[in-house]
Amino acid sequence: MKQFVKAVGGLKHSVIYTDTDGRHYRFYGGTWAWRNHNPGNLRPGFYANKHDPIGSTHHLAIFPTNALGRAALIDLLQSKYANCSIHEMIYQFAPPNENPTKKYEAYLRKVTGVTDDKKLRDFTSTQFKKVWEAIEHFEKYTVGEIVEVYPIFGVQIIGKNRYQYCLNEGEWISESECILLAKKRKVELEICLSKLDNQFLRTPPNSLFQKRLEDIICKKS
Structure with missing residues (x-):
């Protein structure tokens, strides 16, 4: 399994990863969430930086693995948004000036079954899992293609x-x-x-x- 140590943005919204052997791979097609190993489409910052990002592009963090990108999303929800309801969380996480926030909130409530102002810290483990899974789904994780690239x-x-x-x-x-x-x-x-x-x-x-x-x-x- 390739271990990526660096990543930069490439042509036509692709992402070019460099592995420990110095070889380079272009991730293209699909969605940003897949190309960046960032299923929550997190921006660079405190919570992303806790999970070993290896680059950024188009104001989004790039992680070496999807597992680390997911861990950053879960950490963000459990820490920054622990005292927030779904409504409070999503209006900060995906503000209306950049996202269909009302639609996003309705989708999270439908998937989790949480219709009140219950705080994320009080969600059951099942409800919390449904939250981050729903976020990943709404952010659109679509797989593209990978090709080796040569400088x-x-x-x-x-x-x-x-x-x-x-x-x-x-x-x-x-x-x-x-x-x-x-x-x-x-x-x-x-x-x-x-x-x-x-x-x-x-x-x-x-x-x-x-x-x-x-x-x-x-x-x-």
Whole structure:
């Protein structure tokens, strides 16, 4: 089982994880809850930080495993919201300016069967379990795809508008091969079209994973 130690946001709302062996994996498709191992869609902060987050993207914490993301959600409910009713909790957890809060509250009450102002600390274990399970369901945990992704370490100019790219240590591939990898989401590069409709590659603006191609151009040996 892969052990992830770092994660950053990638192209098209993907998340790129790095494991203990230094290999990289792109999580794409699905929902943020799945891509971030964050079933409660928690923001970075005190409770998220207690459960070993390894990054953040789009104002959401990224955890190395789904179990740690769930533990952070449960900790938040048991601590910060222990003295809150469902109504009080959900209006803080998912405020109306960002969420369909009334619908969210109605769903939690339907699932838990709690219709009064009972505090979360007084819920039975079954009722409490139904709360966090309902939150995970409402936050939409949908599985996507995972593909290994490779950083580009060097670029060589081999002719007019002709390049080759270095994967790993000394493994050089042609531009057409690199474009094919980009189409498969296996490199963190954008495919662009020139005025003559020729394809070329560029690093996404402000990429946290891939160095700018113009900064890693090296002389042909």
